[in-house]
Amino acid sequence: MNRRNFLRVVGLGALASALMGSYALAIEPLYRLRVTRYAFTPPGWTRGLKLRVAVLTDLHACEPWMPRARIERIVARTNALSPDVTLLLGDYVSGMSLATRHTPPEEWAGLLAGLSAPLGVHAVLGNHDWWEDAAAQARGAGPTEAGQALAAMGIPVLENRAVRLEKAGHPLWLAGLGDQMAFTPNAVQRNWRGIDDLPATLAQITDDAPVLLMAHEPDIFPQVPARVSLTLSGHTHGGQVRLFGWSPIVPSRYGNRYAYGHAVEEGRHLVVSGGLGCSVAPIRFGSPPEIVVLDLG
Numbered sequence: 001m002n003r004r005n006f007l008r009v010v011g012l013g014a015l016a017s018a019l020m021g022s023y024a025l026a027i028e029p030l031y032r033l034r035v036t037r038y039a040f041t042p043p044g045w046t047r048g049l050k051l052r053v054a055v056l057t058d059l060h061a062c063e064p065w066m067p068r069a070r071i072e073r074i075v076a077r078t079n080a081l082s083p084d085v086t087l088l089l090g091d092y093v094s095g096m097s098l099a100t101r102h103t104p105p106e107e108w109a110g111l112l113a114g115l116s117a118p119l120g121v122h123a124v125l126g127n128h129d130w131w132e133d134a135a136a137q138a139r140g141a142g143p144t145e146a147g148q149a150l151a152a153m154g155i156p157v158l159e160n161r162a163v164r165l166e167k168a169g170h171p172l173w174l175a176g177l178g179d180q181m182a183f184t185p186n187a188v189q190r191n192w193r194g195i196d197d198l199p200a201t202l203a204q205i206t207d208d209a210p211v212l213l214m215a216h217e218p219d220i221f222p223q224v225p226a227r228v229s230l231t232l233s234g235h236t237h238g239g240q241v242r243l244f245g246w247s248p249i250v251p252s253r254y255g256n257r258y259a260y261g262h263a264v265e266e267g268r269h270l271v272v273s274g275g276l277g278c279s280v281a282p283i284r285f286g287s288p289p290e291i292v293v294l295d296l297g
Helices: 003-031 068-080 105-112 127-131 134-139 145-152 198-202 218-223
Strands: 034-040 051-056 085-088 121-123 161-167 170-176 211-214 230-233 261-265 268-272 290-296
Touching: 051 068, 068 105, 068 290, 105 145, 121 170, 127 134, 161 198, 170 198, 218 230, 218 261, 218 268
Parallel strands: 034 290, 051 085, 085 121, 170 211, 211 230, 230 268
Antiparallel strands: 051 290, 161 170, 261 268
């Protein structure tokens, strides 16, 4: 290769790197929003029960990455999908240093109050909703500002709690798990500590109607019994950078096993959403922000 061709290759490589970096920083996280659809019948599902579920997770509300106008668009697009129930899987709080403004809880919660579904809008909290709440961390207990903001807007937060819903005469259970990484290590508590209590949550289920489990982190899935028809999680952001179905960094002790998508293990079903916002760094590549829609039954 002569000098001219060498410089041409180097120049093209630099240009490609710059374009990819610009896309990952300024295009995919800010402007892309896809609707990812799944349609299947989970195990233990009631014959004749058809349920459309919208899932939103990992908002990480802040400017310029997840401003008010973008949240409004997400809410409007979700409502246009006509879900029977809308589920919010946590991490509404930014938790990112590279932000010009961290959106107050009452502001993002007020926008999420615009969500509408016949069977309601239900929420769980994520790790950042706990980590960024200095008062809750100091107490070693809730309530959190995020949870209070949602409740004030009429959105119930299911923290180790199950509620019974009904559609067209068919009952089902919605169970919400407390966060598995709620408290960061400190001088007294040297390990991560969660507030999740799966046995106590499922003990509230009093009949054989199907169960949907909301759990911010997917790492609980190996412990979820077959009694649960479907577990829904977020947290991973699909790795934020995803190449050919693989992510180099996934915030899970299971790595890519539960990084993204629909997993089936021993007949048990899990769907992990890639979420909407960014954490740590405002970068997404190959894992665009998404609204998940499930047509069950």
